[in-house]
Amino acid sequence: xxxxxxxxxxxxxxxxxxxxxxxxxxxxxxxxxxxxxxxxxxxxxxxxxxxxxxxxxxxxxxxxxxxxxxxxxxxxxxxxxxxxxxxxxxxxxxxxxxxxxxxxxxxxxxxxxxxxxxxxxxxxxxxxxxxxxxxxxxxxxxxxxxxxxxxxxxxxxxxxxxxxxxxxxxxxxxxxxxxxxxxxxxxxxxxxxxxxxxxxxxxxxxxxxxxxxxxxxxxxxxxxxxxxxxxxxxxxxxxxxxxxxxxxxxxxxxxxxxxxxxxxxxxxxxxxxxxxxxxxxxxxxxxxxxxxxxxxxxx
Amino acid sequence: xxxxxxxxxxxxxxxxxxxxxxxxxxxxxxxxxxxxxxxxxxxxxxxxxxxxxxxxxxxxxxxxxxxxxxxxxxxxxxxxxxxxxxxxxxxxxxxxxxxxxxxxxxxxxxxxxxxxxxxxxxxxxxxxxxxxxxxxxxxxxxxxxxxxxxxxxxxxxxxxxxxxxxxxxxxxxxxxxxxxxxxxxxxxxxxxxxxxxxxxxxxxxxxxxxxxxxxxxxxxxx
Numbered sequence: 138x139x140x141x142x143x144x145x146x147x148x149x150x151x152x153x154x155x156x157x158x159x160x161x162x163x164x165x166x167x168x169x170x171x172x173x174x175x176x177x178x179x180x181x182x183x184x185x186x187x188x189x190x191x192x193x194x195x196x197x198x199x200x201x202x203x204x205x206x207x208x209x210x211x212x213x214x215x216x217x218x219x220x221x222x223x224x225x226x227x228x229x230x231x232x233x234x235x236x237x238x239x240x241x242x243x244x245x246x247x248x249x250x251x252x253x254x255x256x257x258x259x260x261x262x263x264x265x266x267x268x269x270x271x272x273x274x275x276x277x278x279x280x281x282x283x284x285x286x287x288x289x290x291x292x293x294x295x296x297x298x299x300x301x302x303x304x305x306x307x308x309x310x311x312x313x314x315x316x317x318x319x320x321x322x323x324x325x326x327x328x329x330x331x332x333x334x335x336x337x338x339x340x341x342x343x344x345x346x347x348x349x350x351x352x353x354x355x356x357x358x359x360x361x362x363x364x365x366x367x368x369x370x371x372x373x374x375x376x377x378x379x380x381x382x383x384x385x386x387x388x389x390x391x392x393x394x395x396x397x398x399x400x401x402x403x404x405x406x407x408x409x410x411x412x413x414x415x416x417x418x419x420x421x422x423x424x425x426x427x428x429x430x431x432x433x434x435x436x
Numbered sequence: 437x438x439x440x441x442x443x444x445x446x447x448x449x450x451x452x453x454x455x456x457x458x459x460x461x462x463x464x465x466x467x468x469x470x471x472x473x474x475x476x477x478x479x480x481x482x483x484x485x486x487x488x489x490x491x492x493x494x495x496x497x498x499x500x501x502x503x504x505x506x507x508x509x510x511x512x513x514x515x516x517x518x519x520x521x522x523x524x525x526x527x528x529x530x531x532x533x534x535x536x537x538x539x540x541x542x543x544x545x546x547x548x549x550x551x552x553x554x555x556x557x558x559x560x561x562x563x564x565x566x567x568x569x570x571x572x573x574x575x576x577x578x579x580x581x582x583x584x585x586x587x588x589x590x591x592x593x594x595x596x597x598x599x600x601x602x603x604x605x606x607x608x609x610x611x612x613x614x615x616x617x618x619x620x621x622x623x624x625x626x627x628x629x630x631x632x633x634x635x636x637x638x639x640x641x642x643x644x645x646x647x648x649x650x651x652x653x654x655x656x657x658x
Contacts, residue, residue: 140540140541140543143540339524339526340526342524343524343526343537344537344541345510345513346484346486346513346518346524347513347514347518347537347538347541347585348510348511348512348513348514348538348541348542349510349537349541350507350510350541351506351507351510353541
């Protein structure tokens with residue numbers, strides 16, 4: 138217990154002794170984490186928007202014109218037992234024509250000129266949540282296309298794939314920027330700890346001389362690194378939250394983005410905890426690197 | 437208790453110790469004499485595992501230091517008290533805190549720490565200064581605090597490297613008397629020095645080193 142108190146006191150002592158360095162390290166780490174956080178926020182929000190838009194995407198399954206009523210019922214039964222489908226509505230040729238005329242009254246004369254109804258009967262399908270990704274949608278469409286009596290399966294493939302592509306790019310960018318800036322944070326913390334180690338190298342030598350184990354010598358510096366990482370990540374979340382609320386307010390004020398602000402989300406409480414733990418871990422890693430460089434013999 | 441068999445140690449291919457063979461019995465008080473660069477400090481460093489010999493073998497209480505794993509070195513050092521010329525006290529910690537460090541790293545209880553630190557400070561005559569900080573003490577007092585720290589956990593041997601290098605002849609006598617009283621309680625003491633005042637006051641076995649070799653072994657009168 139006394140040893141633990143000593144180690145904690147030493148860690149606090151290290152922080153207080155190098156106040157300016159510690160503050161600079163926490164601030165730099167916070168801004169570095171905040172940069173990673175911006176990408177993460179962008180990713181989380183685009184992902185949320187993408188899944189919200191995917192919910193609105195409907196797939197049109199067009200039927201062949203010469204299909205008998207029994208064949209149509211068979212296809213409907215087959216689609217109803219498909220787990221990838223959340224709901225389906227049948228649109229007859231007559232209903233399709235009526236909808237077209239209602240939506241495009243000026244163009245309805247063109248169809249009248251043809252003498253017959255050229256619009257096919259169709260099923261309007263909403264896919265289940267797990268089948269709404271662009272890959273799953275493509276696989277499902279290719280499979281459904283093969284059902285006899287179906288002439289075409291159509292969905293807004295380009296739009297879905299473009300959105301999925303953007304989300305993928307943001308994901309990759311977030312990972313790359315995250316890795317680079319995390320390495321920068323580790324280096325910043327490592328340098329702060331190295332300064333602390335050099336300012337206390339005599340004490341470290343004395344501890345080694347009187348039989349202190351490597352763990353005993355290292356723990357205060359690991360705790361200091363962990364505290365730096367934790368404070369840095371916590372501060373970065375405060376900065377991000379401030380920036381996020383400001384951005385949301387601006388979006389809310391701009392009428393052309395009406396309703397978009399309601400779609401914007403900040404990190405969940407659990408995600409915040411995870412990010413703080415990542416900061417703590419990176420802080421420990423920075424300390425550990427410095428301790429390794431400082432030398433096995435002394436620390 | 438301490439045995440060295442044909443021990444050699446080199447720095448940049450130059451021998452700091454060359455083919456040294458010697459034996460020190462339990463409870464002995466030995467002076468390691470010789471000019472600067474003779475190999476005295478190197479020998480002490482070998483005995484606390486801070487350096488490893490390139491050749492030969494060192495046994496402390498029958499255990500070969502060459503075979504110690506890095507994790508076992510702190511365990512060895514807890515049995516050895518070390519006193520250095522520059523004291524190596526922590527200026528921002530009180531006398532009590534400085535002396536209690538070896539006990540703290542071993543995980544001693546608060547009661548044990550209080551008792552043993554009080555005993556060690558009494559032994560060096562500075563129990564009334566336990567709340568002061570080292571920079572507020574005289575050089576002689578700082579060296580005595582350093583000795584208290586070295587004996588606080590009851591080491592089997594005490595190694596002193598030029599312990600009187602910063603002290604005047606009167607303070608040197610005080611420190612030597614302190615070493616003698618510690619030795620009288622059974623602790624093996626090895627003092628590395630080139631100070632003739634120490635030689636004049638100790639009158640025990642003297643091992644003289646020169647250029648890393650043992651050049652003479654003289655048995656003291658007592």
